[in-house]
Amino acid sequence: MKNESAQMNTIEGVSAAVLMMITLFFVTQSSIITPQTEMVLDTQLKQLGNDALRVLDSEEITNNYTTNNTMLEMYVANWSADDLDSDLDMLLTDNIMYNLDFVHLETDLNMNRSRVITSGAPVENSVVVSRLVSLHSDDDVSTRWNLTIAPTDVKVVDVRLTLWYI
Amino acid sequence: MDFLTGITIFLVTFIAVALFIPGMFTPFESETVDLNSIAYRTSVILVEDPGRWNNTTIGGSDWERNVTTRANLKRIGLAIDKDNPNVLHLNKIKFFNNDSFMNNSEVIYNLSLYRRIGTTNVTYGYNISIVELGDGTIIAERGEIISSTSGDVVSMKRTVLAQTGYYAYLDGENLTQEDPVANTKPWINVTGSQDEDVVFEITNFNVTNPASTKYQWIKLNNSAFTNYNLTTGTEYNVWKKTNTTDFVLSPPVTSPINRTDTLKFVINRTLFFAGNNTLEMNFGGIDFKGGDPLEYTDSLLPIYELARLTVRVWS
Numbered sequence: 001m002k003n004e005s006a007q008m009n010t011i012e013g014v015s016a017a018v019l020m021m022i023t024l025f026f027v028t029q030s031s032i033i034t035p036q037t038e039m040v041l042d043t044q045l046k047q048l049g050n051d052a053l054r055v056l057d058s059e060e061i062t063n064n065y066t067t068n069n070t071m072l073e074m075y076v077a078n079w080s081a082d083d084l085d086s087d088l089d090m091l092l093t094d095n096i097m098y099n100l101d102f103v104h105l106e107t108d109l110n111m112n113r114s115r116v117i118t119s120g121a122p123v124e125n126s127v128v129v130s131r132l133v134s135l136h137s138d139d140d141v142s143t144r145w146n147l148t149i150a151p152t153d154v155k156v157v158d159v160r161l162t163l164w165y166i
Numbered sequence: 167m168d169f170l171t172g173i174t175i176f177l178v179t180f181i182a183v184a185l186f187i188p189g190m191f192t193p194f195e196s197e198t199v200d201l202n203s204i205a206y207r208t209s210v211i212l213v214e215d216p217g218r219w220n221n222t223t224i225g226g227s228d229w230e231r232n233v234t235t236r237a238n239l240k241r242i243g244l245a246i247d248k249d250n251p252n253v254l255h256l257n258k259i260k261f262f263n264n265d266s267f268m269n270n271s272e273v274i275y276n277l278s279l280y281r282r283i284g285t286t287n288v289t290y291g292y293n294i295s296i297v298e299l300g301d302g303t304i305i306a307e308r309g310e311i312i313s314s315t316s317g318d319v320v321s322m323k324r325t326v327l328a329q330t331g332y333y334a335y336l337d338g339e340n341l342t343q344e345d346p347v348a349n350t351k352p353w354i355n356v357t358g359s360q361d362e363d364v365v366f367e368i369t370n371f372n373v374t375n376p377a378s379t380k381y382q383w384i385k386l387n388n389s390a391f392t393n394y395n396l397t398t399g400t401e402y403n404v405w406k407k408t409n410t411t412d413f414v415l416s417p418p419v420t421s422p423i424n425r426t427d428t429l430k431f432v433i434n435r436t437l438f439f440a441g442n443n444t445l446e447m448n449f450g451g452i453d454f455k456g457g458d459p460l461e462y463t464d465s466l467l468p469i470y471e472l473a474r475l476t477v478r479v480w481s
Contacts (some may be wrong), residue, residue, distance in 0.1 A: 006168035013172025017179035024183055040202045044322060047209075051252055051325035060246075060253050060327050060470045090299060091325050091472065 041165065042127055045096065049129035049163045052091040056084075057131055069139065076102065076133045076157055079142040081116045088117070088161070097166050103130075103158040107147075126164040133157045200281070201479050204290065205322040208277050209477045212294070213324045214251035215243030217258065230257040236268060242276050246329070254475075256329035256468065259296065263306035273308055279479065291316055291480040296328055299472040305330060312478060319480040328473040332466040333365035333430075338452070339372055345456025355459040356443040360435040364445075365469065366462060369428040375451035379423040382450060384431065388443040401437060405430040423452065 055061060057072040069077070075084040081100075088098060100117035135141055135155040149155050218241040219229035225240075226232065227247065233239045242262055244254040261267050271289075274280055280289040293309035305328050312319055334354075341352040356364055373379055384402065386394045396402045398417070405413035407428040416429075423429070433445070444459060 009169040009172040010175075011172070013174070013176040016176050020179050020183050024186065040206075040320070043202075043206060047206075048323060048325060051213075054252050055325055055327055055472065058250060058253055058327060060250070060329075060468070061472075093323065 042125065045163050045165065046127045046129055048092055048096065049098075049127065049161050050131075052088055053129060053131040053159065053161060055091060056087060057133070072131065072159065073133055073135075073139070076159060077135050077139040077141050077145075079116070079144040085117050092163070095165055096163055098164075099162045101160040101162075103160055104155060122162050123164045126162050128160055128162050130158050130160045133159055201290070201318070201320040201481060202322075204279065205320050205477045205479045208279065208292075208294070208479070209322040209324050209475065211241065211277060212244050212262075212477070213254070213326055213475055214245055215241065216245045216247050216255075217241050217243030230255065230261050233261075236272060239268075239276065242268075242273070252324070252326045253470070254296070254326050254328045254473075256331065259306050259328060263308065270309070288481075293478040294476070296326070296473050296475045298328075298330075299325075299474055305471070305473055309478075312480070316480045319478050321476055321478045324475045324477075326473050326475050327470040328475075329468045330471045331362040331365060331469045333367060333469050334462050334465045335467055336366055336368045336460065336465065338368055338370045338425075338454070340460065341368065341454050342457035342459060343454040344446070349453050349456075350449045350451075351446055352449070352454040353444055353446040353459040354462050356438055356445065356462040357441075358438070358443075358463075359440055360438040363435045364433040364438065364462060365431065367428050367430045369426065371423055371425050371427065371449075371452045372454070373423070373425050373451060374453045376422065376424075377451070379451035380421040380449065381423065381429065382448040384433075384445060384447045386437060386443065386445055388437075389439050389441050391437070396433065396437070400434075402431060402433040405432075423449070 053072065056075070057070045059070055061071050071087065072084075074080070075087075079102075084100065088100070092098065097119040098117065099115065099119055099122065102114045102116055104112055106112050133156070135145070135149060135157060137149040137151045137153065141147070141149065145155075147155060216227035217229045217239075218227055219225055219233050219238045220240060221235075221238050227243070229239055229242075244258045244262060245251055246253050246255045246258075262273075268276070274289050274292070277292075279292050280287045282288075291310050291312075293307070293312055295307040296305040297303070298305060336354070338352075341354070343349055343352045352368075354366070371379075381404065384396050386396060398404065404416050406416040406423075407413045407430070408424065409426055413428075413430055431447075437443075
């Protein structure tokens with residue numbers, strides 16, 4: 001009897017240890033540990049992307065007198081990929097790469113996505129920011145858009161910027 | 167003996183687990199989280215908010231015009247208004263950058279750059295700068311210089327349009343000259359002393375003799391100068407833009423001048439004094455209509471420069 005009780009002590013110790021290790025194993029496996037710095041980098045990247053599109057889409061950047069359209073509206077209407085590329089290159093920091101798409105709804109309600117600027121394949125932690133731009137019939141719309149806009153109509157284009165750090 | 171073995175295994179595992187647990191939460195350490203969110207919050211307040219002032223009766227976001235007692239300044243925001251985030255107002259930037267308007271500790275408390283431990287406030291180190299994207303000109307900088315003792319510094323970068331001044335946009339057809347003395351000499355009036363350089367652009371020239379179009383000189387008349395011929399380089403500069411080129415710094419004579427060309431004049435602010443400051447230019451081959459001089463301050467538009475606002479915070 002005495003011996004069995006002593007063995008129980010050992011078994012209890014071992015089982016308690018196993019229980020703790022299993023609990024710890026499950027805790028570490030189940031919780032998603034995202035390093036804080038990575039989340040901050042994502043926020044920073046998203047913020048710079050949003051700022052770039054927002055600045056290009058502000059009335060103030062055209063210095064008020066030449067046109068009523070913003071730079072972004074003109075670039076989208078004219079399909080000026082090179083101008084847009086050089087502006088984004090200046091607005092974003094040197095360690096950022098980006099792709100840019102124009103996304104719009106065709107008359108047959110198909111989603112049309114056109115790659116306008118390609119810098120390469122986005123990496124795993126890329127972020128996407130976007131801004132809606134309206135094209136009007138009196139805008140200087142490029143033939144590349146292949147669409148006619150009725151005077152009472154507007155065409156909404158989603159400008160999508162995919163950014164990642166290199 | 168068995169009991170001793172059991173308790174030993176238990177204790178060894180228990181201690182190992184206890185030591186492992188703090189390491190598990192390293193990525194979520196509160197210090198890093200605090201600083202990053204503080205940098206982010208500060209950048210959002212500065213870039214996206216126009217700020218707020220109020221006294222006992224009224225208030226608004228135009229604090230740069232109304233704050234005589236700093237106690238009335240509730241929030242430092244630099245945006246021109248709430249509908250235009252990322253577009254920063256000239257005078258708001260100036261007041262923010264002015265040490266005598268608000269000192270370091272007022273900036274710290276207005277932007278909540280501190281944490282409360284017990285009954286004392288422990289302030290964070292900070293550095294906020296607005297730098298032009300093109301040439302790296304520093305538009306504003308507040309806070310301390312980052313040193314090797316600053317420890318971990320976290321930063322948040324924002325892209326903004328910062329207003330750096332005003333300019334007048336003048337139509338050559340509307341510009342007047344002192345009839346009937348000369349028809350190639352337009353004049354404009356600048357009232358009062360100036361805080362910023364006087365900048366104006368002229369376009370849509372009424373070219374009457376294309377072969378002899380030229381710009382010759384600019385003269386100033388005010389309480390200090392009489393018919394004073396301004397010197398290029400030190401007192402003023404002229405840039406010329408054509409249909410095919412952007413503004414290029416031009417020597418005093420920029421020939422030829424086409425109708426659609428634009429000339430930009432930038433004149434040193436120290437030349438202007440209280441009362442009337444009349445500027446008279448002389449062209450050739452271009453006519454201007456007769457009349458009283460146009461008032462520069464009536465046709466001002468803001469100048470915006472692309473800039474990077476960086477907030478750096480450390481504990």
